[in-house]
Amino acid sequence: MTQVLHPHAHAAPRSTSARRADTLTVVVCAYTTERTADVAAALASLAGQTRRPDQVLLVVDHSPELLAWARATVGEDVTVLPSTGPRGLSGARNTGVAAATGDVVAFLDDDAAAEPDWAQQLMAAFAEDDVIGVGGGVEPAWPALRPSWFPPEFLWVVGCSYTGLPTTRAQIRNPIGANMAFRRDVFTAVGGFDTGMGRLGKDAAGCEETEFSIRAGAVPGEGRIVLEPAARVRHTVSTDRVARTYFRRRCLAEGRSKALVSGLAGAGAALSTERDYVRRTLPRGVLRGLGQTLRGDSSGAARAAMIVEGLGWTAAGYLSVRLRAALRPGRRASA
Template sequence: MSTSSESPNASVVICSYTEERWDLLMDVIGSVHAQTLVPQQVIVVVDYNVNLYKRLIATVEGATVVENTGPQGLSGARNTGVGLVTSDVVAFLDDDAVASPDWLERLTAFYDDVDVLAVGGRVEPVWETVRPAHFGEELDWIVGCSHRGMPKVASEVRNVIGSNMSFRLDVVRRVGGFNVELGRQGTKPFGCEETEICIRSVIGTPGSRVVYEPAALVHHHVPAHRGTLRYMLSRSWSEGISKAQMSRVVGQKRALGPERRYVHSVVPRAVFAGVLDWARGSDPWGLARAGTLVAVLAFTAAGYMRGRQLASGSQPLRAVKAAPRGLTEATTEESK
């Protein structure tokens, strides 16, 4: 292990696009200010919502509030935040993901190793009501959370989770930031931009690593409607399309390695356990969980095939090579 002489400092970027999450956003900002490791900067990026921007400027103290200067969407907003960061490390939180008090301290501890390019943590779902009985923990990736089958101790991984991740600032800037042709735009549930940037970062630096530290915990709010079968299948379809888009940029082998292991290992065990629990009478919802898992897998695969089909008749997505507009400089306004 290669080490540096001192731990890096870190800033936190929070991206938001809707006033509907106002109370959650205030909790997120409050959790950042309560960290055991004080962040060098707290930056809130508003994605094309003037009313939300004005409200934050008038309300929030101790943070820099800016509008997205890049293309609309989560990738553009994140790049805008990166353009303002002056610390060694930039960490990202969603506007509905509250950080544990030692979250930032646990993430940055791994940057003593100069080969570590990115560190992410565990994302625990906090259900608005209760977890639906048909929604197994193996499917928590649908709601942007860590799922059963992920490492239980700090481990090297392909990519971090978008709602709880950090990068060396120079790495993000060197690879050109988040690909604005990928990722969520408003309520459209596409993704994979954090997976793609992790892959690009490691490709550009042989011998480097991305680390998952489950002790760096955030609690992610999950609305009740995201537990419905309708939402689960819709999100699975979108995930398949997103994976197809990403595979065009980084290649199919890099894009789908962990997914293949998930399908071959985690899914069969979960389906078997669900059916067995139902057959024994120990859990009447076991069969429903197993069936939901199979349906989600089928919709994800169908989405991926549809994405590949659409890609065959379109221009290839650009692999980011240069820093996009807003990544190296942005207009700032300090909140009062």
């Protein structure tokens, strides 16, 4: 019988002493036949690890065509599962967690490829008993040249590590969803990903890993989440995501998603990282872009302008949901 993970279930917190992190399950969630080449590359990267995963799960999110392709194509070392949750990334991830047997459950996006030592670097970070989650570095694989107007401070728009993140192992609030891992007992303690949040197909929503990480970190006695930049993956940036229209849409969706997290976890926790990002990282990025323009890089001003525009669209998305919630007291904000 498939275990159903309630997104907000709680159990008694467990001691962080002598926690095992010996075995690893990797979950790859996929939803469309348009990405079969990427899925194959992701699975091939797992097969080439210096520290092979003990279990690899490919969860297909409500696509009969993709499920048939996966069952006919992938090797015996990969278990193919249909998602048993609601349509969307959160439901697929929860299906993977329910089927996982490893002490650690890692998540790799279906359009990302792990570096050969990725699993080894992730597992090394769990050597400290109080580490409950680990995020890795996510490098963009651009379809051609990186757009000259695209500011590095906004690489999160394409699901990648951005300027402002730590460059050495450090504690963080939440990892990037394309490359993250948690101890399996954390899901037992706090439940799964909230199926009311997260991506559904090609939409630009997100933040389900943020909400989950805040929930996990709030349980007394659980532990901390760290970033290990050396655990690297390369994340494919599709051609549609290098357009300014996508940039704006993704920023707007991020703001809406952050508002939903604020409604669930409180603005203090939901925006703790973002406040420093807005106060420090973005102003430095604007000044850097303007300085580059003065030194002869004509694209510097465009990057500075996109930082301002990106912040504006993100703030607009956040405020639109919070205002809607204020006008409908007692009801959960909905994007």
